[in-house]
Amino acid sequence: MTARANRLDRAIDLIPWLLAALFGGVAIHLVAVLALPDLAPGSAYRKLALKTPVGQVALLPRAAPGAPGPTFADPFAALALCRFDLTKGPMRLRARADGDRPFSVSVRLADGVIIFSANDRQTPKGRFNILLMTQAQADAQDLARDNADTDQDASPAEEGELRLISPGKAGFALFRALSLREGDYEAAATGRSSVECAAETTPP
Amino acid sequence: MSAALTAALALGFVATIFSLQGDPGFGAVRLGPWTSWPRLGGLDMDPYARAAVAIDGSLPLGAGEGMAFVANADATGAALDSRCDYQVAGAALPARFWTLSAYDIDGRLRPNPAGRYGLTSASLLRAADGAFSIVAAREARPGNWLPLGGKSRFVLVLRAYAASSGAIGDAYEGLVLPAITRGDCS
Numbered sequence: 284m285t286a287r288a289n290r291l292d293r294a295i296d297l298i299p300w301l302l303a304a305l306f307g308g309v310a311i312h313l314v315a316v317l318a319l320p321d322l323a324p325g326s327a328y329r330k331l332a333l334k335t336p337v338g339q340v341a342l343l344p345r346a347a348p349g350a351p352g353p354t355f356a357d358p359f360a361a362l363a364l365c366r367f368d369l370t371k372g373p374m375r376l377r378a379r380a381d382g383d384r385p386f387s388v389s390v391r392l393a394d395g396v397i398i399f400s401a402n403d404r405q406t407p408k409g410r411f412n413i414l415l416m417t418q419a420q421a422d423a424q425d426l427a428r429d430n431a432d433t434d435q436d437a438s439p440a441e442e443g444e445l446r447l448i449s450p451g452k453a454g455f456a457l458f459r460a461l462s463l464r465e466g467d468y469e470a471a472a473t474g475r476s477s478v479e480c481a482a483e484t485t486p487p
Numbered sequence: 488m489s490a491a492l493t494a495a496l497a498l499g500f501v502a503t504i505f506s507l508q509g510d511p512g513f514g515a516v517r518l519g520p521w522t523s524w525p526r527l528g529g530l531d532m533d534p535y536a537r538a539a540v541a542i543d544g545s546l547p548l549g550a551g552e553g554m555a556f557v558a559n560a561d562a563t564g565a566a567l568d569s570r571c572d573y574q575v576a577g578a579a580l581p582a583r584f585w586t587l588s589a590y591d592i593d594g595r596l597r598p599n600p601a602g603r604y605g606l607t608s609a610s611l612l613r614a615a616d617g618a619f620s621i622v623a624a625r626e627a628r629p630g631n632w633l634p635l636g637g638k639s640r641f642v643l644v645l646r647a648y649a650a651s652s653g654a655i656g657d658a659y660e661g662l663v664l665p666a667i668t669r670g671d672c673s
Binding site for chain 1: 547
């Protein structure tokens with residue numbers, strides 16, 4: 284009887300230990316899942332975008348066996364990207380579709396979230412003109428435009444401009460030019476020459 | 488107390504690894520052998536999907552770009568194996584353009600003697616009604632041939648670009664994707 288009571292006492296003593304381990308494990312799990320998008324070394328942002336200076340366009344190699352690049356990449360897609368950092372001001376992204384080949388643009392934050400995506404059939408004449416900025420920069424631009432009569436530095440919106448408010452300051456824009464068939468890839472890849480990505484020269 | 492901390496660390500990391508296996512997050516839509524994750528990459532992407540995308544280094548399609556459908560099994564539920572031939576047959580899809588490619592289970596293209604790694608909707612031979620039939624096989628086939636490499640499991644990815652938002656996107660009802668039927672195995 285005494286031995287059984289001792290075992291029961293030891294089991295009861297273990298309960299706080301087990302609860303601590305369980306709740307601690309859940310907490311560590313949640314923190315790890317939430318931190319992974321920003322810390323994972325293999326993320327597209329870390330592997331591809333961080334190698335590219337802000338404001339420069341990088342042409343990614345075609346997906347092929349053994350080729351570096353994102354997983355599950357479409358071998359018919361010619362990709363270009365440019366990294367942005369809105370800390371110092373807005374960025375302007377320009378591109379246009381080449382002929383009948385499908386062309387699309389997506390704007391992605393460092394944690395992988397896509398804040399904007401569109402294809403060339405959703406824009407006038409297949410042209411993209413995106414002014415990417417933070418909410419604070421947009422507010423400053425609006426204020427400057429409201430005072431345009433007295434503020435000579437206020438820049439009007441360009442024709443066909445899409446002003447995109449980014450909830451994050453760092454990320455990259457991905458441009459996707461599709462080849463229609465096997466022998467068409469080089470022509471599609473050449474179409475990436477229309478991609479421009481630069482800090483806005485007349486910040487609001 | 489240090490034993491509890493060690494156990495918590497082990498439990499937390501094991502749970503994290505286990506939770507990121509398989510589907511990337513929640514919200515999968517299954518259409519026959521094909522699975523799509525419409526919210527992958529979107530602002531409403533759940534934390535598990537964000538973590539999975541970060542780990543595998545992929546660039547999921549944005550909603551305005553198109554939709555991707557992944558198949559790792561045939562119509563009977565048997566895993567796709569490049570030692571077998573498969574017929575991928577269907578009708579025209581409600582997309583401007585689509586591509587079909589085969590990958591290993593880690594998402595990498597496999598070498599094959601033909602040096603071709605996919606097919607597009609623009610290059611297919613079709614019937615008068617738009618129906619098509621593709622043979623995925625290691626050996627060359629007449630007609631629409633998708634070369635397979637290796638001798639193990641593989642994954643098919645169908646990407647519908649600039650898809651009609653009425654048929655693909657929020658509403659999947661009525662969407663019929665190609666059937667995948669296994670043929671001979673070597």
